[in-house]
Amino acid sequence: MLQIDDLRNKSVLVLVGLAVLLCLPAGAATRIDLDRDWQFRADAAAAGEALRWYETVPADTESVNLPHTWNIGALHDYLGVAWYFHRFERPPLAPGAHLELHFGATFYSARVWLNGRELGRHEGGFSAYSFDITPRLQGMNVLVVRIDNRPGIATIPGYAERGSPRARYDWWTYGGIVRDVWLTATGSAWVQRQQIRTASVADAALVSDHIYLGSALAQRRAITLRLTAFAPDGREAAHETRRITLGPGATDIVVPMNLADPKRWSIDQPQLYRLAAQLTDAHGVRLDETSDSFGVRTVEIRDRHLLINGERVRLTGMTRHEDSPWEGLAETEGTVRHDYDDMKALHTTLTRPVHYPQNPLVLDYADRHGILLIPEIPVWQFSEAQLADPAVLALAQREMREMIVEAGNHPSIFAWSVANESAMGTPAGIHYFHAMRAMIRALDPDRFVSFADDNLPKLDRAESSAANDADFLMMNEYFGSWHGPAAALDPALDRIDALFPGKMVIISEMGFAGIFAKDPASADLARVNILQEQMPLLAARDWIGGTILWCYQDYKSPRNLWPGGTEGYVEHGLVDEARQRKPSYYTWQQLTSTASIAVQWVNSGSQAPAAFNIRVTANSERNLPFYSLRGYRLLWTLAGETGKPLRRGERALTELSEPVSVDETLTAEGAHALRLSVMLLAPNGLAAADATLAWP
Numbered sequence: 001m002l003q004i005d006d007l008r009n010k011s012v013l014v015l016v017g018l019a020v021l022l023c024l025p026a027g028a029a030t031r032i033d034l035d036r037d038w039q040f041r042a043d044a045a046a047a048g049e050a051l052r053w054y055e056t057v058p059a060d061t062e063s064v065n066l067p068h069t070w071n072i073g074a075l076h077d078y079l080g081v082a083w084y085f086h087r088f089e090r091p092p093l094a095p096g097a098h099l100e101l102h103f104g105a106t107f108y109s110a111r112v113w114l115n116g117r118e119l120g121r122h123e124g125g126f127s128a129y130s131f132d133i134t135p136r137l138q139g140m141n142v143l144v145v146r147i148d149n150r151p152g153i154a155t156i157p158g159y160a161e162r163g164s165p166r167a168r169y170d171w172w173t174y175g176g177i178v179r180d181v182w183l184t185a186t187g188s189a190w191v192q193r194q195q196i197r198t199a200s201v202a203d204a205a206l207v208s209d210h211i212y213l214g215s216a217l218a219q220r221r222a223i224t225l226r227l228t229a230f231a232p233d234g235r236e237a238a239h240e241t242r243r244i245t246l247g248p249g250a251t252d253i254v255v256p257m258n259l260a261d262p263k264r265w266s267i268d269q270p271q272l273y274r275l276a277a278q279l280t281d282a283h284g285v286r287l288d289e290t291s292d293s294f295g296v297r298t299v300e301i302r303d304r305h306l307l308i309n310g311e312r313v314r315l316t317g318m319t320r321h322e323d324s325p326w327e328g329l330a331e332t333e334g335t336v337r338h339d340y341d342d343m344k345a346l347h348t349t350l351t352r353p354v355h356y357p358q359n360p361l362v363l364d365y366a367d368r369h370g371i372l373l374i375p376e377i378p379v380w381q382f383s384e385a386q387l388a389d390p391a392v393l394a395l396a397q398r399e400m401r402e403m404i405v406e407a408g409n410h411p412s413i414f415a416w417s418v419a420n421e422s423a424m425g426t427p428a429g430i431h432y433f434h435a436m437r438a439m440i441r442a443l444d445p446d447r448f449v450s451f452a453d454d455n456l457p458k459l460d461r462a463e464s465s466a467a468n469d470a471d472f473l474m475m476n477e478y479f480g481s482w483h484g485p486a487a488a489l490d491p492a493l494d495r496i497d498a499l500f501p502g503k504m505v506i507i508s509e510m511g512f513a514g515i516f517a518k519d520p521a522s523a524d525l526a527r528v529n530i531l532q533e534q535m536p537l538l539a540a541r542d543w544i545g546g547t548i549l550w551c552y553q554d555y556k557s558p559r560n561l562w563p564g565g566t567e568g569y570v571e572h573g574l575v576d577e578a579r580q581r582k583p584s585y586y587t588w589q590q591l592t593s594t595a596s597i598a599v600q601w602v603n604s605g606s607q608a609p610a611a612f613n614i615r616v617t618a619n620s621e622r623n624l625p626f627y628s629l630r631g632y633r634l635l636w637t638l639a640g641e642t643g644k645p646l647r648r649g650e651r652a653l654t655e656l657s658e659p660v661s662v663d664e665t666l667t668a669e670g671a672h673a674l675r676l677s678v679m680l681l682a683p684n685g686l687a688a689a690d691a692t693l694a695w696p
Helices: 004-008 016-022 333-345 360-369 384-388 390-407 427-443 486-499 520-539 583-591
Strands: 030-033 038-043 062-064 081-089 098-103 109-114 117-123 129-132 140-148 181-186 189-201 204-215 221-230 236-246 251-260 273-280 286-294 299-302 305-308 311-313 315-318 415-420 448-453 473-476 505-509 544-549 555-557 568-570 595-602 611-618 630-639 645-655 660-665 674-681 687-695
Touching: 098 109, 117 129, 181 189, 189 273, 189 286, 204 221, 204 236, 204 273, 221 251, 236 251, 305 544, 333 360, 360 390, 384 390, 384 427, 390 415, 390 427, 415 427, 427 448, 486 520, 520 544, 520 583, 595 674, 595 687, 611 630, 611 674, 611 687, 630 660, 645 660
Parallel strands: 315 544, 415 448, 448 473, 473 505, 505 544
Antiparallel strands: 030 181, 038 062, 038 081, 081 140, 098 129, 098 181, 109 117, 109 140, 189 204, 204 251, 221 236, 221 273, 273 286, 299 305, 305 311, 555 568, 595 611, 611 660, 630 645, 630 674, 674 687
């Protein structure tokens, strides 16, 4: 065993963030990264607390960096307790400074000590939380975190299959400090958070910034709050200044501002503003500064249709687990960016990302790339008894509140989901939904509330389910596998239409699990057939506003595996766990194109063609997906038999509302073979559709 003093002297600590801090004026806010140089040890006997590891660090620890999960490698299936230890020097703070310790997420339940004294506890594996550590700082500090990743009947996520004893949920139980850890240093007053909401007024936008402030001031003092909104091009768009008097403790203030002629956030033009908040004292010294991005947009449900900025849309996308063989749940930016770039190449504009609150990297990506989100808390396959448990409801409300507080400024989020495949067609389920909806509307009244349901076609009447009170329906449909024969989809959709004639529907899951086929190759062929058969059926229903495929990649699980398997990867994705593409990847890409391209040679035969014709047709409201296409470009390349380009062309398409035809006359190109490649590029530079034509 090592005493804490021994750990302090064990190695030399390097904190790059401290060097940055030293360059900043006294009192200015900064962030100090704590991701590097941690020590880790599993505690299978759960004896660490009795042995006072929060005071006496054990021997035989392993050096790790964050984010980290212990379920990669030798401890891949470990359920239990583990400990993390880290030391850091006290930053050079000005008198009256305030320091907070932040955790991006720790799975699942955590207890945190600093210098042998407990800071607090947190339950829930996907949300951020923090502690004020100002009064407990020493010259050298030792931070200790105890984590337990075991599920239970009242944990969220917890036992699955609607409460079946000890049934695991179907994604892997990754334990650890799975997102970043950092310090924030401010002056004696600081911005805890901003809640930014927008409303459209004629050709302007009203921005309401609800600012929550903290203060360690010993007595009331005058403080200046300056808000500055920056346009997508970085120029100042508006500003407001307030002089307020702060005393010790927390307070809040709502500051409105007007944006003239705002740039709208939309699918193809996801314009982002930034709102900076700065606190200064009476002498002009900065106490804190922070900023959050936001977007100006409206999302409505009208006549069973989804509208963005007053225009109807029908969207498609897919879910994705935060999971990979190399990082598990402890994802880095590179993995997130790779996967979402690939999903965006698959025309993703809508997703209920997965069953739990998302890494901020995902939310930022969706903001910047025009993807609508329906985040969810992991109330997954809960029974009526679980939903009736007051402890479960209290925990669900806390997890939902933490998600909304952390993610609520993101314009990509248009709705919240409170459960998946749970007993919502019971009195307890209805009560649970009502309680969750009331809490959400008090926090975030402008967004919709729903849940994912796999039981809608089986209902006798709408009033027997909480779905009747949801703002729109989310339907998980697996006809052709779990939910019965593929032919049952049509009557099931008719049944839902009759039960809920006023509700818009989003297909929140569809696809095909490999366990229903004899091998992965057969499974993907079945998946291709399911997609090709079902997408036209869904598109034909005017009231289906979007379709979400389950899922992007195969993911690690203790369930839904090939016969005899107890752990492995669920064969459900368009790519496998290593991100290798399956044939279904290209099928989905083609089915979800927003336009079609037809190309043909003119006067061709045994002789070289005299011309070619390109005809581009945007999807209509009868298609999934559909939305207005503006600012697109049509590019074509004519190549000879060697592949060398003979001619190139381009046409800007300001608005692709009617079919566009391009005719090009060919001169003697001097080639015995020709290949025409055509691509429709979206404003983000990705291909919305493509086509090729060869001669002879």
